[in-house]
Amino acid sequence: MEEKKSEVILHGMWASTYSKRVELALKLKGISYEYVEEDLTNKTESLIQLNPVHKKIPLLVHYGKPVAESHVILDYIDETWKNSPRFYPEDPYERAQVRFWVSYINQQVFEVMGRVIFQEGEAQTKSVEDARERFKVLEEGLKKDFPGKTIRGNDDVGLSDIIIIATFGVHKIYHEAIGVEIIDPVNSPTLYSWIEQLQQLPVIKEVEVPHDRLVTFLQKYRQDHLQQAANA
Secondary structure: OOOOHHHEEEEEOOOOHHHHHHHHHHHHHOOOOEEEEOOOOOOOHHHHHHOOOOOOOOEEEEOOEEEEOHHHHHHHHHHHOOOOOOOOOOOHHHHHHHHHHHHHHHHHHHHHHHHHHHOOHHHHHHHHHHHHHHHHHHHHHHHHHOOOOOOOOHHHOOHHHHHHHHHHOOHHHHHHHHOOOOOOOOOOHHHHHHHHHHOOOHHHHHOOOOHHHHHHHHHHHHHHHHHHHHHO
């Protein structure tokens, strides 16, 4: 069942992986929503008032009630709109595996990716090595716990897919922007194939970020951070 635009509002930011997770979840469920693009240097009063604890995006507003934090929002969407696709498997053990690897990506992989972007020289080289080790663990885990993964349509997309495509779907753009390649078909064949399958879905294409805009954004974001670190 689709919601009217006025009933669901998403405060997000175009380049945020966390915002993209929620955008994709809403589109997968067929939920109509109003999108509010936030300038993170000049946030709207609505965002500040509705999310007074963190004052961050993404923020989902459903019938005037705010739901904050992307992982909380994703669960809320799946529990509120019970139509397909469901974001978790029915089997309790399979659900546990999804939660484990989503947590690993959020806590281990995404963190080290941030270090790679914001460092240079020896520090960056060390972080790249660390990143490749963590991606190796992820690759082995995906191969073991999700054997023969195939994605033919929206009904095959669950929480792990949302997190993978929102986090790693722009890996080629990251390579172009910062000159470091971590995900490739040789060292990460399972993850690479997973991403490639997801990117063929029209719903994924609907939320893709503009290539050139993201390259420019990442390069400027990186240089600004390095400059601030040098001036500290």
